[in-house]
Amino acid sequence: MLSPAAGTTGTPATDFHAAWVRALDALEVDVAAAEELLRTAHLAPVDEVARAAVWQPPRDLGTLPVSLQERGQALLDRQLDVARRTAEALVRSRRQLVAADALRPVRPDLPVYVDAQA
Numbered sequence: 001m002l003s004p005a006a007g008t009t010g011t012p013a014t015d016f017h018a019a020w021v022r023a024l025d026a027l028e029v030d031v032a033a034a035e036e037l038l039r040t041a042h043l044a045p046v047d048e049v050a051r052a053a054v055w056q057p058p059r060d061l062g063t064l065p066v067s068l069q070e071r072g073q074a075l076l077d078r079q080l081d082v083a084r085r086t087a088e089a090l091v092r093s094r095r096q097l098v099a100a101d102a103l104r105p106v107r108p109d110l111p112v113y114v115d116a117q118a
Contacts, residue, residue, distance in 0.1 A: 016061075016062065016065065017065050017067070017068075019058075019061055020061060020064060020065055020068050021068070023058045023061055024068060024071055024072060024075060026058075027075055028075060031075060031078045031079055031082060034079075034082045034086075035078070035082055038082060038085050038086060038089060
């Protein structure tokens with residue numbers, strides 16, 4: 001059971017609303033971190049990127065309160081944008097790898113003989 005947020009009366013309705021506010025606060029921090037990782041992906045350590053990928057949604061909250069629907073929709077829109085930009089970044093990275101591979105000199109698979117006696 002979730003504990004009431006500071007300043008609530010402790011009624012089930014306020015506990016429910018406060019639990020959703022805390023969940024949206026946490027999600028907002030996670031989305032902001034994902035946006036920052038996309039902005040500075042070339043600088044982020046691999047373990048930091050991996051931690052961002054293990055987010056788990058809170059359980060047992062029920063449906064989103066009507067008073068928080070606008071905020072929830074805005075966060076969903078941001079998440080979808082991050083997902084789209086992540087997919088685009090993956091495509092760009094793959095293209096860059098293909099281009100870098102194409103620039104590497106081709107080495108023929110021919111045997112090389114060295115005259116060790118000369």
